[in-house]
Ligand code: C2E
Ligand code: MG
Ligand code: MG
């Protein structure tokens with residue numbers, strides 16, 4: 001009988017699941033250490049004017065080089081930070097670092113991603129206010145990028161949070177628009193300062209006619225609400241031209257620059273400042 005029970009347990013026992021959990025726990029522990037010891041870094045990706053391709057801002061993107069493993073994608077470790085209670089300290093680190101760094105670049109806007117777990121925290125506005133004060137950054141140069149996940153569940157609270165954040169003087173953008181369930185109804189009621197069209201939509205702009213039309217309609221709708229639109233994931237000249245024609249005023253993507261170390265952005269700004277030819281101020285292909 002005991003043997004039978006043992007066999008039953010054996011069939012229920014999934015060794016691969018256990019290995020997954022172990023790996024996850026190890027990753028969570030390493031992430032905790034990385035946050036505490038300041039081993040996370042930020043990369044900054046150029047944002048350019050759609051018409052002139054001049055550098056207008058950067059988006060801060062968190063980077064983690066995990067000891068013994070190499071770089072881990074934020075798409076992997078942000079969700080883990082969310083479920084393990086680490087998101088608040090991670091988010092605080094990112095915001096503070098981005099605001100401190102932004103002070104060296106007075107001519108640039110700096111975007112910072114906010115995950116649903118941070119946004120959900122009732123104290124979030126308080127710590128944004130605290131960081132703004134502590135770093136003495138001009139609030140209007142900071143844009144907080146939020147995704148739609150949480151908004152659909154709590155539209156009322158979302159609207160209040162956005163209002164309070166805007167009251168601090170920061171801008172609030174809707175990130176990854178078109179990748180999920182966003183609807184135009186939300187756009188109006190939340191008062192976003194900007195919408196970012198997801199890379200998955202932008203990718204097909206010159207390939208699939210239906211995608212192209214959907215994309216065009218999406219940008220047109222945002223613009224009918226007077227909300228400026230950024231296209232992310234621009235990799236080709238053709239995509240840049242199309243997104244500009246559709247009405248995007250800001251472009252982001254590897255064509256103009258990959259996420260770079262802060263020092264590279266500073267160098268880039270120095271070069272742009274000393275360039276005599278206005279055309280040399282443009283990023284990406286001519
Ligand atoms: P996101 O906010 O939509 O950021 C854009 C992502 O697209 C970045 O990936 C960027 O490197 C990538 N990207 C930009 N242009 C191109 C392009 O032309 N081609 C391709 N293939 N990719 C492009 P990354 O840095 O891996 O970040 C992934 C996501 O992780 C971000 O998506 C954001 O949701 C999240 N994330 C990154 N940093 C942070 C952070 O500091 N805090 C929070 N809460 N989330 C972050
Ligand atoms: Mg973003
Ligand atoms: Mg995005």
Ligand code: MG
Pocket residue numbers: 176198199232
């Ligand atoms: Mg995206």
